[in-house]
Amino acid sequence: MGIALKGVGFTYLPGTPIARDVLSSIDLHLHAGEILCLMGRTGSGKSTLLNVMSGLLGATCGEISLDGENINDRAGTRALRNAAGVLLQSSEMQLFAESVEKDVAFGPRNLGQSGEELKQVVRDSLAAVGLDPEVYSSRSPFTLSEGEMRRVALAGVLAMRPRYLLMDEPTSGLDLPGRRLLYAILEGLRENGVGVLMVTHDWEEVELLANRVAVLSQGHILLEGEKEVVATATCELASAGLRPPALVAVLFELRRMGLDLPIRLSSPVETAAIIAAALEGAVR
């Protein structure tokens, strides 16, 4: 089960003088029931990858499959788009309806829901993102703050009950309570077997949520694996223009200076213990 990309490439404006290869030879598998974090510098191809993976953009080459079925016709693309919910980078731009309720209802209504069932889905989805349906349903989405608009956009995606959720930097611009709420939602979705791909620049999120991490650099997957492995691969991260988590960077700098210590992804307390022990050893 999952969305699998094999040898996928994407070129913007192919066949024109300004054609630009953005993705090449991408092999990536998003499994059901996992959170896969995608990292990379701005312009490395993250958003394009997400759009290709969700069927919003057609791959220039390579194969995409959904739950083992190859996507190679319009029906397949439709199945992919139905299975994969997408939260765009500026998700507040996804909003268009005159009220929050109508905006969230748009997706499920297009999937054939109506009446009390539809109303309940809207109420549940708003409640799931921490917006009180009583307070927000009748408001225009355009009178809300950007953080609130993001939540409405997420509610609209959740209302369609996607099996895969692809999110492009969903937490940028969200405050801490908003982020914590999103983390809880994502953990709940994972438990229910939803596969989540999340683009992020934030190691804290990776440490908290990710089952696996993939690092994109100039359109290639440079690193992919468990978060502990990726977070401590300082040389590869540097070649992708990324920094390791701050605490790993401290350990790495100290080792570079000559202190004998292990480089591990761990909490501030554990990291402090590693450093204190190594400093003591160095004094002796």
Added chain:
Amino acid sequence: MDAQNAAAPIVICDDVSFIYPGGEGIPALDGISLEIAEGELMAIAGLNGSGKSTLCRLLNALLLPARGKVISCGLDTALPENLFEIRRQVGLIMQNPDNQIVGPTVEEDVAFGPENLALRRDEIHARVEEALEAMHLTALREREPHLLSLGEKKRLAAAGAMALRPRVLVSDESTSMLDAPTRAETISLFKRLRDEQGITVIHATHRPEEILAADRVALLGSGRLLFEGSPHALFEKVELSEAHGLRPTALYHLVRELEQRGCRLPGTALEAKEVAEGLWALR
């Protein structure tokens, strides 16, 4: 810090309130009084919907206060005759870069502001070069903005604001959506603008490491000013800062944890490298 305090405030908010049309009478800002000194790097913190963006927009007269006064660079924002001069002196980097990109190519977009100031050709050229260089956009100068990634667009919006050489640069979450190295570079750039050109930078952000890098921070909550002072003093008020979504970084926790183990680091270490160097010196 003392020298900065002695300087005349370049931005004064005097009992400022603002209500959005359709905002059902709920003030987005309520009785804000705040002074920002010239050459200061000021962080604006607060939850989503706390009024950060509204405050940013009041500073360059994109919005006008419903009550109270905003004086930017000595000019009352409510007077129409001050508008041109305020817009020239107070640059704004908006939250969504698509709201302020107008040029057909990256370099023409950066040139748009200086051209409208009717500057000489060579001066426009110099400013565009400088801004492109500072935001690492030189290689993308001929690209059409709609072909940029969102992070690149954010850098373009910042370059456009910088090319105006404003006295005050207001950044409304200009670092959100940037990767960590670009975020850190943006903050170093703000510091450089402050130190080398005396530019006042007002930066709205959620990120603790960016707040810690500022000279002072103003914390907004439901449109009110809840705290004004040094970033460290804010983070020491654990209850207040946590309630408003500010949790110190892992590095901050590591430094505190090391202190408890008797490894006292000099100064305020904000970067992994500084912490490592401080620790190395302790051997």
